[in-house]
Amino acid sequence: MTVQTAKQLKNFINGEWVESTTDQYQSVPNPATGEEIARVPLSTKEDVDKAVNNAREAYKLWKKTPVPKRSRIFYKYHQLLMEHYEELAELITIENGKTYEDAYGEVLRGIECVEFASGAPHLMKGEVLPEIATNIESSMYRYPVGVVGGITPFNFPMMVPCWMFPLAIACGNSFVMKPSEQTPLLAERLVELFMEAGLPKGVLNIVHGAHDVVNGLLEHDEVDAISFVGSQPVAEYVYSTGTRYGKRVQALAGAKNHSIVLGDAEMDKTIEGIIGGAFGSAGQRCMATAVVVVTEDVADDVVNRLIEAADQLKLGDGLKKDVNLGPVIRDTHLERVHQAIEEGVAEGAKLVRDGREDVKSELPPGFFLGATIFDHVSSDMKVWEKEIFAPVLSIVRVKNLTEAIEFTNRSEFGNGSVLYTTSGAAVREYREDIEVGMLGVNVNVPAPMAFFPFSGWKKSFYGDLHANGMDGVNFYTRRKMVTSRWS
Numbered sequence: 082m083t084v085q086t087a088k089q090l091k092n093f094i095n096g097e098w099v100e101s102t103t104d105q106y107q108s109v110p111n112p113a114t115g116e117e118i119a120r121v122p123l124s125t126k127e128d129v130d131k132a133v134n135n136a137r138e139a140y141k142l143w144k145k146t147p148v149p150k151r152s153r154i155f156y157k158y159h160q161l162l163m164e165h166y167e168e169l170a171e172l173i174t175i176e177n178g179k180t181y182e183d184a185y186g187e188v189l190r191g192i193e194c195v196e197f198a199s200g201a202p203h204l205m206k207g208e209v210l211p212e213i214a215t216n217i218e219s220s221m222y223r224y225p226v227g228v229v230g231g232i233t234p235f236n237f238p239m240m241v242p243c244w245m246f247p248l249a250i251a252c253g254n255s256f257v258m259k260p261s262e263q264t265p266l267l268a269e270r271l272v273e274l275f276m277e278a279g280l281p282k283g284v285l286n287i288v289h290g291a292h293d294v295v296n297g298l299l300e301h302d303e304v305d306a307i308s309f310v311g312s313q314p315v316a317e318y319v320y321s322t323g324t325r326y327g328k329r330v331q332a333l334a335g336a337k338n339h340s341i342v343l344g345d346a347e348m349d350k351t352i353e354g355i356i357g358g359a360f361g362s363a364g365q366r367c368m369a370t371a372v373v374v375v376t377e378d379v380a381d382d383v384v385n386r387l388i389e390a391a392d393q394l395k396l397g398d399g400l401k402k403d404v405n406l407g408p409v410i411r412d413t414h415l416e417r418v419h420q421a422i423e424e425g426v427a428e429g430a431k432l433v434r435d436g437r438e439d440v441k442s443e444l445p446p447g448f449f450l451g452a453t454i455f456d457h458v459s460s461d462m463k464v465w466e467k468e469i470f471a472p473v474l475s476i477v478r479v480k481n482l483t484e485a486i487e488f489t490n491r492s493e494f495g496n497g498s499v500l501y502t503t504s505g506a507a508v509r510e511y512r513e514d515i516e517v518g519m520l521g522v523n524v525n526v527p528a529p530m531a532f533f534p535f536s537g538w539k540k541s542f543y544g545d546l547h548a549n550g551m552d553g554v555n556f557y558t559r560r561k562m563v564t565s566r567w568s
């Protein structure tokens with residue numbers, strides 16, 4: 082499927098595609114070609130108000146819909162998503178730039194969330210203790226929260242929305258989604274297919290746009306909860322503003338993920354893992370490997386092998402089969418990444434592979450950067466401290482595992498980390514002492530599946546209940562405790 086002409090997008094409110102009240106539209110280019118594929122409205126607070134009010138009305142009926150009946154719509158939805166699998170993957174590559182293989186994997190991660198949400202009859206069950214005292218029982222019932230607003234980033238146009246709306250809706254809430262204005266197309270297909278599966282009008286709505294829509298949701302009296310995924314400063318803002326307005330908020334934020342390599346690691350698999358973790362999806366994953374912390378005994382070997390393996394990556398349009406490194410999302414982002422590389426050089430990090438040199442004239446006019454590697458990075462450098470969100474990898478050399486853990490723990494982020502080793506004792510020390518919420522052992526991107534919480538720590542997460550798993554169910558439900566005496 083190719084997008085022929087730039088489509089002017091509409092909002093989806095109460096089961097209808099409706100024009101935004103704005104006159105401001107933003108161009109959405111294919112990052113691999115620069116070609117405009119859509120124009121997205123920067124909707125107004127008036128549009129948000131309309132969507133939220135409709136969602137509130139729909140909620141009144143939806144929350145009373147028996148849970149198994151809701152669940153059956155999810156089975157049909159699942160079937161439709163499977164039938165449209167390739168189309169969805171291709172659309173991800175066109176709007177986001179990641180390779181088709183990465184996009185294909187992302188579709189599955191999204192579908193897994195729908196599978197988890199289909200289990201709503203089990204997930205929504207309460208608890209009873211029949212005798213808390215003589216003739217007195219205590220029971221817990223789950224209810225939806227109300228209207229949920231969802232705000233998503235550009236880097237997973239399918240998976241991240243699927244962390245939110247399927248489970249929220251399965252739990253009986255209605256939903257207003259604001260997709261990333263940089264990748265707004267996939268959300269539309271997700272909604273269309275859900276409607277085809279039989280979702281009632283108004284339960285799932287889309288309002289396209291940027292900060293005005295976000296603020297409209299945060300400030301709206303009829304929005305009860307906010308799920309956010311995006312960069313750290315915006316997550317912090319969304320969390321503090323949303324909670325100030327009395328809402329339940331979960332805000333998943335940025336990252337700087339460290340992979341630790343010990344001398345006893347299986348080196349071929351380790352190199353393959355790091356290359357996939359650092360340069361897959363052009364480094365634009367919240368679980369991407371951004372830093373390799375390697376013990377000195379194998380550091381030279383690891384750096385040389387990484388350079389060699391990075392040399393083999395083919396840069397280009399992710400729809401081409403032989404390409405394994407796509408573009409970054411925008412020219413403005415590419416500019417910031419170039420600045421970060423310059424800064425790294427000025428700070429004294431050793432640029433051992435400069436991905437800017439891979440950008441040759443035969444490439445399409447997209448936003449490309451080859452795999453870039455800095456060696457001899459230290460914790461006083463910005464190139465280490467800040468999330469760059471691109472195919473840029475830093476190497477840090479340490480004496481041993483204990484030093485590697487201490488170094489990793491200096492980061493203000495705590496999303497993901499990986500340890501490459503064959504030692505059980507090392508795994509134990511790492512698991513106990515590392516201050517990060519999602520760990521991998523010889524697994525390059527340790528993103529948990531939909532039935533576990535996506536549990537970032539420190540500045541990678543704001544809130545109490547994470548996305549997915551029982552945390553997600555608890556976030557999208559509120560409980561009533563009933564204590565009764567029947568004698």
Ligand code: NAD
Binds near residue numbers: 261312335336468537
């Ligand atoms: P972003 O923060 O720029 O945008 C995320 C959302 O917030 C978008 O919908 C955007 O419209 C909105 N937004 C942006 N600026 C805003 C502002 N000033 N006020 C109100 N709303 C605003 O993030 P992005 O660049 O789209 O996505 C990449 C970031 O997301 C990275 O930092 C990445 O680590 C993070 N991310 C985190 C996770 C996680 O699970 N922790 C998952 C995916 C992505």
